[in-house]
Each structure stands twice: as structure tokens, then as C-alpha cells.
Amino acid sequence: MKKESFVKEHYHHGSLHDALIGAAVQRLQQDGIAKLSLRALAADVGVSPTAVYRHFEDKSALLAAIACDGFVGLTQNMHKYLGHEPCDALSALKRIGIGYVDYAIHHPAHYRLMFGQRMVERARYPDLYQASNTSFAMLRDTIKRGIDEQMFRDLPLDVMTMTAWSLVHGMAMLTIDGCLVRPPNQSDALMAIANQVQDTLAHGLLRSPSL
Amino acid sequence: MKKESFVKEHYHHGSLHDALIGAAVQRLQQDGIAKLSLRALAADVGVSPTAVYRHFEDKSALLAAIACDGFVGLTQNMHKYLGHEPCDALSALKRIGIGYVDYAIHHPAHYRLMFGQRMVERARYPDLYQASNTSFAMLRDTIKRGIDEQMFRDLPLDVMTMTAWSLVHGMAMLTIDGCLVRPPNQSDALMAIANQVQDTLAHGLLRSPSL
DNA sequence: TGTACATCAGTGAACGCGCGTTCACTGATGTAC
DNA sequence: TGTACATCAGTGAACGCGCGTTCACTGATGTAC
Numbered sequence: 001m002k003k004e005s006f007v008k009e010h011y012h013h014g015s016l017h018d019a020l021i022g023a024a025v026q027r028l029q030q031d032g033i034a035k036l037s038l039r040a041l042a043a044d045v046g047v048s049p050t051a052v053y054r055h056f057e058d059k060s061a062l063l064a065a066i067a068c069d070g071f072v073g074l075t076q077n078m079h080k081y082l083g084h085e086p087c088d089a090l091s092a093l094k095r096i097g098i099g100y101v102d103y104a105i106h107h108p109a110h111y112r113l114m115f116g117q118r119m120v121e122r123a124r125y126p127d128l129y130q131a132s133n134t135s136f137a138m139l140r141d142t143i144k145r146g147i148d149e150q151m152f153r154d155l156p157l158d159v160m161t162m163t164a165w166s167l168v169h170g171m172a173m174l175t176i177d178g179c180l181v182r183p184p185n186q187s188d189a190l191m192a193i194a195n196q197v198q199d200t201l202a203h204g205l206l207r208s209p210s211l
Numbered sequence: 212m213k214k215e216s217f218v219k220e221h222y223h224h225g226s227l228h229d230a231l232i233g234a235a236v237q238r239l240q241q242d243g244i245a246k247l248s249l250r251a252l253a254a255d256v257g258v259s260p261t262a263v264y265r266h267f268e269d270k271s272a273l274l275a276a277i278a279c280d281g282f283v284g285l286t287q288n289m290h291k292y293l294g295h296e297p298c299d300a301l302s303a304l305k306r307i308g309i310g311y312v313d314y315a316i317h318h319p320a321h322y323r324l325m326f327g328q329r330m331v332e333r334a335r336y337p338d339l340y341q342a343s344n345t346s347f348a349m350l351r352d353t354i355k356r357g358i359d360e361q362m363f364r365d366l367p368l369d370v371m372t373m374t375a376w377s378l379v380h381g382m383a384m385l386t387i388d389g390c391l392v393r394p395p396n397q398s399d400a401l402m403a404i405a406n407q408v409q410d411t412l413a414h415g416l417l418r419s420p421s422l
Numbered sequence: 423t424g425t426a427c428a429t430c431a432g433t434g435a436a437c438g439c440g441c442g443t444t445c446a447c448t449g450a451t452g453t454a455c
Numbered sequence: 456t457g458t459a460c461a462t463c464a465g466t467g468a469a470c471g472c473g474c475g476t477t478c479a480c481t482g483a484t485g486t487a488c
Contacts, residue, residue, distance in 0.1 A: 012449095012450065012451075012463085012464060012465070013464080013465080014301060016464080016465090030476095032328050033245075033328075034244075034245060034328075037440070037441060037442080038441085038442065038443090039440075039441065039442080040440090040441095047465075047466090047468065048465070048466050049441095049442085049443085049467095050443085050445095050465080050466070050467080051464070051465055051466080053442095053443075053444095054465070055465085058316040058442080058443080059442070059443095060223070110426085112328065114390060115384070117243050117244075117245075117304060117323065117391070118390060133219070134363045136337070151323075153411075153414070155407065155411065156407075158404070159404055159407045160411070162245065162382065162404060162408055163378070163408045164384060165381065165385060166377075166378050166379075166380075166381030166382040167374070167377050167378050167381055168377075168381070169232070169377075169381035169384060169385055170376065170377030170378055170380035170381025170382070171373065171381070172385065173326070173380060173381065173384060174377060174380055176359070177326060177328060179326070190257075190277045191370070193370055193373060195369045195376065196367075196375055197370060198368065198408060200364075200366065200374045200412075200415040201374070201411075201412075201415055201417075202415070203364070203414070203415040204411040204412055204413070204414040204415025204416070205411065205414075205415070205472055222432060223430085223432070223482095223483065223484075224431080224432080227432090235431055242423070248473070248474060248475080249474085249475065250473070250474065250475080251473090252472095258432075258473085259433050260434095260474095260476085261432080261433070261435070261477085261478095262432055262433080263435080264476080264477095265430085266431095266433070269475080269476080270475070270476095287454080372452090381467085409440065420482090
């Protein structure tokens with residue numbers, strides 16, 4: 001179909017939007033956000049620096065798009081670990097927690113961006129804002145269920161939510177930043193530990209800890 | 212004593228090292244690490260950009276010095292909350308945890324720097340490395356005591372340490388980044404919640420939860 | 423007590439760099455007739 | 456089916472900027488004699 005264009009193989013890139021995001025994620029992975037530049041991204045993809053502005057309003061918008069993808073992925077991963085069969089609130093919370101940490105470990109660049117300081121401006125991007133709220137709601141709703149079903153101790157919903165979120169967030173961050181578990185950085189070993197940690201949390205939340 | 216110098220009040224600044232660190236902390240607080248520049252720091256302090264290099268090898272060394280201060284402060288704050296009277300391992304752990312979160316809330320710029328991505332290179336700075344290990348050891352040793360005294364459940368030390376650290380770190384980060392507790396950002400309210408969260412953790416760690 | 427001199431803590435000009443973003447533009451594409 | 460034309464997705468040169476760091480330097484300080 002593109003028989004005319006033999007001088008330049010692809011004047012129209014075709015999927016520059018996605019290609020830029022892909023390149024950005026890779027660079028975030030390798031060098032961190034501090035060294036991420038639009039010009040480098042454009043070069044990675046084989047396009048002039050200006051082309052980026054066809055697809056993103058500015059650098060910040062590109063980052064917001066990636067963070068948004070991240071929250072969508074996070075929610076998906078929690079759902080994946082939650083599964084479809086009905087289960088009690090405690091199991092659900094543990095599964096969600098594992099899904100959360102699992103996502104962070106396997107997508108550190110996304111995760112760091114999602115919770116980085118610059119994402120304080122997240123209110124500026126409706127999609128991002130909604131995606132992050134969806135992730136958060138999943139955690140909170142499950143805890144609410146545990147309270148309603150009188151499975152959990154009689155503590156304020158906010159406190160329990162904060163506890164659970166702090167735990168998974170802390171675990172995710174410390175793991176990603178390499179502060180924890182030095183030699184065996186295999187995700188299997190990490191997930192085994194995460195499992196036990198979730199267990200401790202569950203023990204703390206339960207009305208009658210007899211698991 | 213400086214009667215000769217009337218043209219330039221202070222050619223020799225006298226405490227440029229500390230002044231630079233102070234300016235850096237203030238700028239970190241306001242604009243974050245991404246916008247921190249040595250030139251701006253020098254200007255803040257009223258000194259030429261080159262003067263900085265009399266006191267720090269380079270930009271990275273300045274940041275490392277601040278992070279080091281941070282860990283020392285963190286350790287001090289945990290000791291402050293721990294107090295001097297002997298107490299059981301559980302109380303000790305709770306107090307340390309409160310001291311930890313309290314420090315992070317009151318020194319967000321330090322805290323973010325201490326655990327930011329760029330501090331992966333912390334091994335390059337012996338002082339920083341040691342200061343961070345000292346902080347970490349305080350947490351771990353207290354948990355070890357709880358296990359030795361058969362106060363805590365029979366779980367691996369690593370798992371318990373990871374749980375506790377994840378919890379306080381997560382709480383600190385989420386609070387600092389404004390993800391938690393929207394309107395009442397007063398530290399009193401935060402510390403009250405932190406207290407209850409610590410309680411939940413304690414409940415989870417205890418051998419026989421009957422507090 | 424006065425002086426010579428080494429050392430210390432700054433200066434100021436300059437470097438080369440990469441950045442985000444703008445502008446006017448052009449080649450490719452798709453569609454109405 | 457062929458053509459005119461609007462639209463789209465790129466280009467390439469240029470902008471102004473602030474950065475970290477270097478260099479050769481100089482004014483201030485403290486100390487030995």
C-alpha cells in the first residue's frame with residue numbers, strides 16, 4: 001500500500017504515540033525520570049524532536065499518560081490476582097495486596113512515576129485522576145466489606161485503609177529501590193515474602209486472629 | 212575583629228558549608244529535587260557558583276551530605292520517642308515507629324531525598340551508608356528483641372522487619388506526597404492516625420493479641 | 423610587636439552542553455466530486 | 456476512475472535558557488620568626 005514511498009520508508013510513523021510511550025518507559029526504567037528528555041525519546045523512535053508535539057501537549061502530558069496507563073495496569077493486576085470466584089474479605093484483601101506488590105515489582109518505572117513527587121499535579125489530568133481513584137477504591141471497598149461483614153476489628157475505615165495501603169506501598173517502594181532483600185532479587189522470593197507480610201497484616205486486621 | 216573589611220562585609224562567609232545545606236533543604240522543600248541547582252543555591256547564599264566547590268566535591272556530594280544528616284536526624288527522633296525508661300519490645304517498636312513517621316512528616320525534603328531513587332548510589336558515601344544502616348538497625352534490633360523474648364509470633368526476623376519498615380515507610384511516603392488524609396493536614400491528626408496504624412501492626416505481630 | 427609568606431576561601435569569565443518549545447514549512451494521505 | 460484539495464503528521468532550523476564544572480585569579484587570614 002505504501003509503494004510510493006521508497007525514499008523515506010515511513011514518513012508517517014503510524015504509531016508514534018505508543019512508540020513514544022514505549023521509549024519513555026524504557027528510559028525511565030534505565031535512567032530514571034531525572035534524565036528523561038523529549039529529545040532523547042524522539043531520537044530513540046527515529047523522529048524529529050518536534051514530532052512529539054503532534055501527540056502530546058508537552059512533556060508533562062506524556063508523563064501523565066504513562067502514569068495513567070500505570071494505574072490502569074495496577075487495577076488490572078489486582079483484579080487478576082483477586083480472581084472471579086467469590087471469597088471472603090480477608091482473602092480478597094490479601095490477594096489484592098499481592099497483586100499490588102506484584103505490579104510494582106514488575107513495572108518499577110511506572111510505579112515510581114505514579115507515586116513520584118511530580119504527580120502531585122495529577123488533578124490536572126482527569127484520566128489520570130480517575131484511574132488512580134479506581135485503584136484506590138478497590139482497596140478501600142474490600143476493607144469496607146470486611147468491616148461490614150464483621151470480619152475485621154472495629155476500627156475506622158480510614159485507619160484500616162491507610163494501614164493496608166501504607167503496607168503495600170512501602171513494600172513496593174523499598175523493594176523497587178533495592179533497600180530490601182539484597183542478593184535474591186528474583187521476584188519469586190520477593191513474592192513469597194510479600195505473602196507472609198500480607199499475612200501479618202491480616203492477623204492485625206482480623207477480629208479473631210485464628211487463621 | 213573584622214575592622215579591615217568595610218568594602219565587602221564578608222569576603223569569607225564563615226559558615227558556607229552549613230549555609231549551602233540550609234538553602235538546599237529549603238529549595239528541596241519548595242521545588243523538589245528536580246529543580247535544585249548549585250547555581251541557585253550559591254545565589255541564595257550570596258556567593259559565586261564556584262564557591263560551592265570549596266566545600267563539596269560536586270552536586271551529588273552535597274545531596275549525600277543532606278541525606279546523611281537526614282538519617283542521623285531520623286535515628287535521633289526515634290531515640291527521642293523511645294525514651295530512656297526500659298519498656299517491652301512491643302512498646303518500643305510502636306514508639307520507634309511513631310518517631311519514624313513523625314520525622315518524615317516534619318522533614319519531608321530530607322526524607323524524600325533519603326529514599327529517592329538517586330540514593331541507590333549511597334554506597335559511594337561511607338558516612339551516608341553508615342547513618343542509614345544505623346537507622347535500619349534500630350528497627351531490626353527491636354524486633355529481634357520481641358522475638359527473643361517470645362513476645363512476637365514465630366516468624367522470620369526478615370519478614371517482620373520488612374513488614375514494620377514497609378508500614379512506616381509507606382505511611383511516611385503517602386503522607387508526604389499528599390495521597391492521604393486530604394483536608395486535615397495538621398501533623399497532630401496525622402500522628403493520631405499513625406498511632407492507630409502502629410497499633411494494627413502490633414496486633415499483627417503479637418503472639419497473643421490481647422491488648 | 424611587626425613582617426613575610428603560605429594557605430585558605432572566595433571571584434568572575436568562560437566552556438560546552440542538552441534541554442523544552444516555537445515557527446514556518448512540506449511531504450503524505452484521504453476524500454469529495 | 457481521476458483529480459483537486461483539505462487535512463494530517465512530520466521536518467529542520469532556531470530561540471533562549473540554565474545548568475555543572477573548569478580555570479586562572481585574588482583578597483583575606485593566620486602563623487612562624
